[in-house]
Amino acid sequence: MSKSYEQPLKIDDAPVGGLLQRLRTYEIGVVPLPIFIGIAVIVYLSAHLGFLPKNMIGGLAVIMTMGVFFGQLGSRLPILKEIGGGAILCLMLPSVLVFYGFFGPATIDATKMLMKEANFLHFVIASLVVGSILGMSRFILVQGMLRMFIPLLVGTLVAVASGLIVGKLVGYSVYHTFFFIIVPIIGGGIGEGILPLSLAYSAILGGTPDIYVAQLAPAAVVGNIVAIICAGFLARLALKRPHINGEGSLIRAKVENDKFQVKEDTNSTVDFRVMGAGVMVICAFFVLGGLLEKVVGIPGPVMMILAAVLFKYLRVLPEKLEKGTHTFYKLVSSAFIWPVMIGLGMLYVPLDSVVKVFSVGYVLVCVSVVVSMTVAGFFIGNLMKMYPIESAIVTCCHSGLGGTGDVAILSASNRMSLMPFAQISTRIGGASTVILATVLLGIFV
Numbered sequence: 516m517s518k519s520y521e522q523p524l525k526i527d528d529a530p531v532g533g534l535l536q537r538l539r540t541y542e543i544g545v546v547p548l549p550i551f552i553g554i555a556v557i558v559y560l561s562a563h564l565g566f567l568p569k570n571m572i573g574g575l576a577v578i579m580t581m582g583v584f585f586g587q588l589g590s591r592l593p594i595l596k597e598i599g600g601g602a603i604l605c606l607m608l609p610s611v612l613v614f615y616g617f618f619g620p621a622t623i624d625a626t627k628m629l630m631k632e633a634n635f636l637h638f639v640i641a642s643l644v645v646g647s648i649l650g651m652s653r654f655i656l657v658q659g660m661l662r663m664f665i666p667l668l669v670g671t672l673v674a675v676a677s678g679l680i681v682g683k684l685v686g687y688s689v690y691h692t693f694f695f696i697i698v699p700i701i702g703g704g705i706g707e708g709i710l711p712l713s714l715a716y717s718a719i720l721g722g723t724p725d726i727y728v729a730q731l732a733p734a735a736v737v738g739n740i741v742a743i744i745c746a747g748f749l750a751r752l753a754l755k756r757p758h759i760n761g762e763g764s765l766i767r768a769k770v771e772n773d774k775f776q777v778k779e780d781t782n783s784t785v786d787f788r789v790m791g792a793g794v795m796v797i798c799a800f801f802v803l804g805g806l807l808e809k810v811v812g813i814p815g816p817v818m819m820i821l822a823a824v825l826f827k828y829l830r831v832l833p834e835k836l837e838k839g840t841h842t843f844y845k846l847v848s849s850a851f852i853w854p855v856m857i858g859l860g861m862l863y864v865p866l867d868s869v870v871k872v873f874s875v876g877y878v879l880v881c882v883s884v885v886v887s888m889t890v891a892g893f894f895i896g897n898l899m900k901m902y903p904i905e906s907a908i909v910t911c912c913h914s915g916l917g918g919t920g921d922v923a924i925l926s927a928s929n930r931m932s933l934m935p936f937a938q939i940s941t942r943i944g945g946a947s948t949v950i951l952a953t954v955l956l957g958i959f960v
Contacts, residue, residue, distance in 0.1 A: 574629025646844020703945015704917020761902030793839025
């Protein structure tokens with residue numbers, strides 16, 4: 516991240532010449548302010564006049580421009596910057612603007628083409644997951660995944676108990692609290708959780724799936740916002756308590772496991788041919804996950820993770836290709852996170868659904884679920900020789916909006932290196948929740 520993010524623009528009592536010079540050299544991200552304004556004007560006029568290309572280029576122009584600006588703004592606003600303001604602003608402000616009809620059809624169509632039809636989100640998540648897995652220490656990867664199951668299980672049980680208690684106190688029935696508030700929060704997101712749940716609920720309870728989507732989605736959205744705030748708070752706490760801060764490493768391994776750590780080679784130059792081969796490897800893993808889904812019936816993203824872990828553990832790929840995928844991962848994690856969240860906010864966060872069910876009691880239940888899960892992950896992780904901050908953040912991802920939520924939560928805490936563990940938490944935890952909730956609903960009805 517550019518150092519200019521941390522330097523506020525001071526114009527008090529500045530001479531005119533000095534002020535103009537500051538404006539010329541001030542940067543939005545790494546782009547000089549005058550050039551950024553020119554780019555923003557071009558994109559805005561093209562969209563306003565209906566000339567914005569309805570393709571990947573048009574969609575990237577929209578989300579990149581807004582992502583750079585809102586991300587920097589959120590990371591510098593008072594209070595908000597302490598809790599992952601860049602992630603929150605990039606996710607929620609576009610949703611608000613869509614709700615009030617700020618964007619025209621050209622902007623929405625171009626963004627939809629990129630994010631939904633071209634599935635740019637899947638490409639980004641695959642790059643983050645595969646690149647980070649292949650770039651990790653084998654020992655840390657396997658041990659981390661094995662150890663995360665217990666914090667995830669304990670955190671889920673604590674979250675359910677806490678949510679049911681708070682729900683009862685604010686007047687909700689156990690049935691409604693569990694199936695329509697708690698389960699959507701820990702169900703694994705919209706695509707992996709809400710949509711399968713809506714199909715199951717409609718088959719068991721009657722009615723059409725869209726009715727249940729409108730009832731389930733708000734809890735997932737509110738829970739994800741709370742999780743982002745928790746992640747931002749944990750990142751802030753980590754700075755004050757270095758002894759519980761792994762700085763992106765999950766396992767306490769700085770003494771006994773130093774030989775397993777991957778050392779960053781800061782002096783090596785980027786070989787773009789190798790990085791291009793890394794992109795090919797990332798795409799191959801995504802396609803492989805889809806093929807394995809047809810064979811074993813387990814969701815493709817989960818199979819992609821398991822395949823990447825297996826390839827890493829068995830050292831199937833040469834080190835050069837692993838380095839290529841990891842190099843591309845670093846490009847994606849540093850340049851595309853905030854822009855992708857702009858697209859998510861515009862298309863995947865239904866603010867109107869949130870507003871319809873919004874109440875103090877509803878929010879309290881959502882907060883209790885996420886916070887209790889995060890706290891449980893913090894303490895259980897510490898008992899299992901993991902860094903409490905990282906363990907809490909990964910456990911917290913179980914309450915996120917699938918891959919969307921993982922990106923937002925890890926971005927708010929500046930720990931994108933935890934993406935493989937976050938995906939395990941979200942995908943496996945979410946799939947287990949959907950299956951269990953469906954079985955229980957069938958029993959109780």
